[in-house]
Amino acid sequence: MTTSILSLKNISVNYGNIKALRNISIDVNKGEIISLIGSNGAGKTTTLRTISGILKPVSGEVVFDQQNITGIKPHLLVSRGVSHSPEGRGIFANLTVMENLEMGAYTQNNKAYFEEDLEKVFKLFPRVKERIKQVAGTLSGGEQQMVAMSRALMSRPKVLLLDEPSLGLAPQVVDTIFHIVQEVNKSGMTVLLVEQNAFQALKISHRGYVIETGEIVLSGPAKDLMTNPKVKEAYLGG
């Protein structure tokens, strides 16, 4: 049985006159990894920013956990269970790694849970533990991505929104990141993964959506998308 935990219903978003999203609908079920793939400027980031309330849709609804959260203030979403790791990692370069993690846990008032979650992310990313006292701006891109993911997990989200976690990273690091996404998913986390790296994203996903110039043009089980000739041609290099 599948239950929807997050859904976008006929969402349209404009930037001034630019129509960035046109009537898109996405359904994310509990326990799934869903990937949203598309090329530059397709509207992937806009979709995530709309879910987390940074942008207000001109029409449509965002429903999370049976509740309409359209246009909610972004900071209120975290305690409800959505954690959004933004494009470009969103690391606070002026804070230490530890402080970044503390900010991830801003809404977490239970000290014992905090310690527990810290241990968990240290296990997932031993590198983060090694760098814990360092100012985050001095970390390598890959390390920063690890911190960004760790930080996103510190609020104990029900749904994790990841915006291009593989962006600009060496292939090995990308493998690590995707592997961890799978790991946290196995422990019950629902993930909405935005990627240009379509092949690797689909490989670890249950289902996927393809977005082009603000419209969902294809969707279905990840396996099917990977073998779909159109997807292959456009995103998987033929």
Place this chain on the structure above:
Amino acid sequence: MEEFVQHFINGISLGSIYALIAIGYTMVYGILQLINFAHSDVYMIGAFTGYYFGNYISRLGWVTLPSWSAFFFTLACAMLVCGFLGFMIERFAYRPLRKAPKLNILITAIGISLFLEYTGQIVFGADPKVFPNLLNDVELFSSESGNVRISSFDIVILTVSVSLVVILNFIIFKTKLGKAMRATSFNDTWAALMGIPVDRIISYTFVIGSALAAAGGILVGIKYPKIEPLMGVMIGLKAFVAAVLGGIGNLTGAVIGALIMGLAEQFVVGYGSSTYRDALAFGILIVILLFKPAGLLGKFGVEKV
């Protein structure tokens, strides 16, 4: 040499007052990229709050003047009143314009500043008032020649400002609130994605900066006891230059910049002429803008990945 020591002491004392005001400029700039022109007038309101409150509590016989309790009650009262004023200014003048063009906000800031100055002239009167004698100034040390004197006010000013700066540092670097302030000043959208209530953090920034300016107002009140509604203009400008000199947005920079400003001013007055006292601030501003626009500790255009 003795003369030098004396100018040095005066410079540090003056500089530490500039620091209390410069911190407010730099904190607000760090978080909103806004030069809060009204800040210097909040400092003025701090001094006047001290004036009325100090006189009031002594008239009621709650405390006797001069006394430590009178000083500390008045200091606390001015900090509370100005903290609240800073909160109101942000809440009702700046917040509605958060997404407006920078120029609109800048003009609003100037408007608030003029509003406070002219309201001050109407309510308090334009003529200078004599600040109540909250504390006695005693000479703690005097060299044989009499050229070096340390008065208790120098020590009070230094102790109060250093304590406040230490407390502030603790808040900014060690508490959850302070960390959230630093995160918000780096990128407010990302901060919101962490669940940080950005609006509330901005309010706190104004409250803290304004309370520190009020403390500056009280310290100036005891040391230079003539206060008037335009008293914030020049000192505000100097504190602002201090913040720019240190690298606006940078807390340590503001304190260092303020000390440099205070020292430079005392030395110019001591060895040169007091005619240049105020011109110096403009001179320093021009030199920084020409040669080091990011300031001493500033990172220009903080990398936002």
